[in-house]
Amino acid sequence: MGFGDNTAPPSRALCMPSLFSSKTQRSPLLLAWLTALWLGTLCNWPLWKALLALPETGSPRGLLFMLAFAGIITGVLASILSLAAWRRVIKPVAALLLISAAAGAHFMGTYGVVIDDTMIVNVLQTDARETRDLLSLRMLVTLVLLAGLPAVYLWRTSLASLGFGRQLLRNLVGVLLGLALAVALLMACFADMASTMRNHKSLRYLINPLNSYYALGQVAFKKSSKPRGPPQIVAADAVLAARPDGRKPPLLLLVVGETARAMNFSLNGYARATNPELAKLDVLSFRDVTSCGTSTAASLPCMFSHLGREQYGNSKEVHQENLLDALQRAGLAVLWLDNQSGCKGICERVPNAMAHIAASGAPTLPEALCNGPECLDGALLHGLDQRLEALPAERRAKGVVLVLHQMGSHGPAYYKRSPADLKPFQPECKTNVLQQCDPQQLVNAYDNSIVYADHVLAQAIAWLQQKTSGFDPTLLYLSDHGESLGENNLYLHGMPYAFAPREQTHIPMVLWLPGTGSAIDRGCMRAKLEQPLSHDHLFHSVLGLLGVQASIYKADRDFFAGCKQGQ
Structure with missing residues (x-):
């Protein structure tokens, strides 16, 4: 070249x-x-x-x-x-x-x-x-x-x-x-x-x-490996005990909270006024309650089971009926009302409805409560009278159990869980990337969701107070699990239970009883506020509260035991 x-x-x-x-x-x-x-x-x-x-x-x-x-x-x-x-x-x-x-x-x-x-x-x-x-x-x-x-x-x-x-x-x-x-x-x-x-x-x-x-x-x-066919029958012998003369049928409003942690309830000593309305209603707040799991998918089926957390977690045979099946078999009217992603199979065999679909005969849901299928928890109470009336009359005469499954404090978008007029703690975090939030603003957004949950529960109690002429009403609220808000660099929930932090397992539980006419002795229940309790007690306590007799019932897991009037 x-x-x-x-x-x-x-x-x-x-x-x-x-x-x-x-x-x-x-x-x-x-x-x-x-x-x-x-x-x-x-x-x-x-x-x-x-x-x-x-x-x-x-x-x-x-x-x-x-x-x-x-x-x-x-x-x-x-x-x-x-x-x-x-x-x-x-x-x-x-x-x-x-x-x-x-x-x-x-x-x-x-x-x-x-x-x-x-x-x-x-x-x-x-x-x-x-x-x-x-x-x-x-x-x-x-x-x-x-x-x-x-x-x-x-x-x-x-x-x-x-x-x-x-x-x-x-x-x-x-x-x-x-x-x-x-x-x-x-x-x-x-x-x-x-x-x-x-x-x-x-x-x-x-x-x-x-x-x-x-x-x-x-x-x-x-x-x-889950068995095919219908679930194993639980409480096949469930029947209602004879009601004392003059005693009205029970009406239990069982409210399942979402992602609420006990330590952020002012009823339990939290410094902020996150329960301003419930504090005026003389409710009973149990301070040492533990969840079945750290997520809805784990806790919800477990808390409605008769097995208890340890047996439920180790059991290979969990294709069984639950508390709602037992209550319905005993003759009570049961309704599951959901404002979340479903009941995880619990309500398949009982009447159930979604909160964003208005009850028949009820007014249209206001835009302030619902934006399409996404609703604030106040929607659970909308048209509740019509939903109650739609239940079979012969069952209503024996007693009613209404389960309200809240959206609660579901994260990471905590700011969406409360309306604009119920946000006392400002400024609040308005992003779902929680690590980018100022820690105090994150807590503000979460606490605002607790304030709104307090408001919804107070409204639910007001509705129950209107039913005292025909029913013996009770409200029982407890969350499915807790939440981490940045402690130890953890957010949300779902940690394996064996090493989950207490923030994810320590849950609030609140009981309201009417001032007069209740089958439950308030003073007796007040003495149990510091007693360690858990989701394991729910199945047996509800049976005991409503007078459902079944061989599967365990009195040592009934936190109402010994507190019924006349016992």
């Missing part, structure tokens, strides 16, 4: 294959390992954040352990993805893992939650209203960075076709190498791994996205 030749030699950079070139054909196995590396490192940032907060990792040895941990996760993921390292399979499988890992990283990192089978059930049962409250710009950014960018590279990469035999051999080698890497690193740091996992069990639920798919598998297994 002479000096006058204008043809330049090809650039060495252009001759070398580029890892990021969309024109260069890649092995599906390489794509599988690159995806595993991305998932095992960047998509597990909530795990690394949790590990860095531990005193055990504040040394060079701790940092080496974290690197080994990342290598173990990467090796396991690479081994799994190697099984899918086929030309037409790897891209959709990798994309699915990236999206699920990005979503998991967002929720674990933003709210401090962990992902187990209970959390998966919550996700599967979440309605559109709750889903909207979880969407945010931060979530979009996380999805774009952790899933969108690598997904673009995935789909732009051309994959080589090696033939079935060669690709199978390579994939098997990839599986073995991934397992070998994971096992070698685990053996190298086994002592540190065993100690860390033993002392901080919640870390296992942060291994992303393996935690999500393991939990999903648990849910699928439980569902597949």
Whole structure:
């Protein structure tokens, strides 16, 4: 080539294959390992954040352990993805893992939650209203960075076709190498791994996205092993005891709160006036009550079961009837009224309705209460007279149980749970990205939701007071679980019960009895305000309160026991 030749030699950079070139054909196995590396490192940032907060990792040895941990996760993921390292399979499988890992990283990192089978059930049962409250710009950014960018590279990469035999051999080698890497690193740091996992069990639920798919598998297994057909009958012998002469039929308004924590009730000593209306009504507030679970999906079925938390959690046979079935079998009129994402199967065999659908004959729901299917809890009381009258007359004559399932203080959009005229604590947090809120503004928004719950309960009591001529009314309110508001960098709820903070399990329980004519002795109940109670007591206490006799009834779980007039 002479000096006058204008043809330049090809650039060495252009001759070398580029890892990021969309024109260069890649092995599906390489794509599988690159995806595993991305998932095992960047998509597990909530795990690394949790590990860095531990005193055990504040040394060079701790940092080496974290690197080994990342290598173990990467090796396991690479081994799994190697099984899918086929030309037409790897891209959709990798994309699915990236999206699920990005979503998991967002929720674990933003709210401090962990992902187990209970959390998966919550996700599967979440309605559109709750889903909207979880969407945010931060979530979009996380999805774009952790899933969108690598997904673009995935789909732009051309994959080589090696033939079935060669690709199978390579994939098997990839599986073995991934397992070998994971096992070698685990053996190298086994002592540190065993100690860390033993002392901080919640870390296992942060291994992303393996935690999500393991939990999903648990849910699928439980569902597949659930007996087919109708549920097992509970309290088959339930009957109403004879009512004393002159005693009116009972009317129980059982209000199931949502995400309310006892420590934010001024009735329980909280410094702020979050219960201004109930405080004037001489209600009884039980101060040491514990929930069955830390989420609606776990607590609601458990609290209406006769089994109790420990037996319910360990029982493989939970396809059983519940409290509402027993009450209906005894002859009482039962109605479940819902302002949330459903009753989790509890109300399937009793009359039930949604709060945003007005009762027959009742006025149209005002816009101040409902915006389409999204309603404030005041909608539960709208048309309650018409709903009561629609129940069978022969059952009403024996007694009525109305269950109101509130939206309560459901987060993260706490500011949506109270109307503009009932927000005494200002300024309040008005975003669902709770970590971006000033801590006091976050508490303000939450406390405003408690003030509104107080207002709704006071209105419910006023309605009951109008029914004293025909019924013996009682209101019992208790929440399904509590809530974390940033304590220990935890938000929302749903932590595994074994290490859930008290904020998520310590719940309020409030009882209202009429001033005169009640079958329950108020003074006797007042003496029990400090007694440790739990959701385990609900089934048996309601049977006892309403005079339902059944062999399944346990007097030691009836917190009304010994307090009935004439006992």
